[in-house]
Amino acid sequence: MASNATPRGWTAKENKEFEDALAIYDQDTPDRWMNVAKVVGRSEDEVKRHYQVLVEDVLRIERGSVPFPKYTTKDDNMR
DSSP: OOOOOOOOOHHHHHHHHHHHHHEEETTTTTHHHHHHHHTTOOOOHHHHHHHHHHHHHHHHHHTTTTTOOOOOOOOTOOO
């Protein structure tokens, strides 16, 4: 289902549902994107685009293109 509407962001809840649905409906599942879309409450096109963004993010991380975050510890805060 194509839409001309401006895409809305994904909530943390939707992202978690999306990740859970990907674990349930793997790449060999017939109608995978339709099933994932039903779980998340989004269109098939939206979940496919969201998956592609996820894949691109993972590839950038694996290439080392994303810097590691600088975490602080309790010891850092006590200095």
